[in-house]
Amino acid sequence: MKKFEDSGLLVARILISVLFIIAGYGKLGNAYAGTQEFMEAMKVPGILLPLTILLELGGGLAMMLGLLTRTTAVFTFIFCILTALLFHSDFSNDLNLTMFLKNVSISAGYLLLAMMGPGRFSIDHVMKKNW
Numbered sequence: 823m824k825k826f827e828d829s830g831l832l833v834a835r836i837l838i839s840v841l842f843i844i845a846g847y848g849k850l851g852n853a854y855a856g857t858q859e860f861m862e863a864m865k866v867p868g869i870l871l872p873l874t875i876l877l878e879l880g881g882g883l884a885m886m887l888g889l890l891t892r893t894t895a896v897f898t899f900i901f902c903i904l905t906a907l908l909f910h911s912d913f914s915n916d917l918n919l920t921m922f923l924k925n926v927s928i929s930a931g932y933l934l935l936a937m938m939g940p941g942r943f944s945i946d947h948v949m950k951k952n953w
Contacts, residue, residue: 831941832888838931839886842898846879864909877901885935888944893953895936902929 849857849871858868881894906925912918940946946953 828942831935831938832943834931835885835888835891835935835940835944838928838935839882841928842878842882843886846875846877846882849875849878866908874901888940888946890953891940891944891946892936895932899929899932899936902926902932 854871858871861871861874862868877897881898884890884894885898902925906922906929910918910922910925913922939952
């Protein structure tokens with residue numbers, strides 16, 4: 823199995839990134855104001871939305887390319903845990919419970935990428951960086 827590790831890390835980075843790239847892109851344009859209102863309704867300052875978009879869209883693209891992989895994975899791990907707790911902790915609602923578990927599961931994938939690194943098929947590997 824060791825011989826497939828680099829390919830597996832590439833596939834994992836691509837698959838875990840797609841959700842965040844789409845989510846970050848979806849918050850741009852007409853959806854920006856609505857997303858900001860939703861955040862504020864959940865007692866999260868709307869001023870944090872640009873950072874959210876940067877992490878989702880920019881971090882998603884960086885993760886997909888294997889650029890700043892470990893650092894991006896740590897930030898996204900924390901982001902997933904925080905969003906689970908802040909937005910999906912009403913367990914009386916089945917959908918919230920599912921979304922909470924989804925975020926926790928995704929955070930586990932980012933934790934693994936932070937520990938394992940991007941693999942050989944990455945910009946980090948080409949640049950000989952281990953961040």
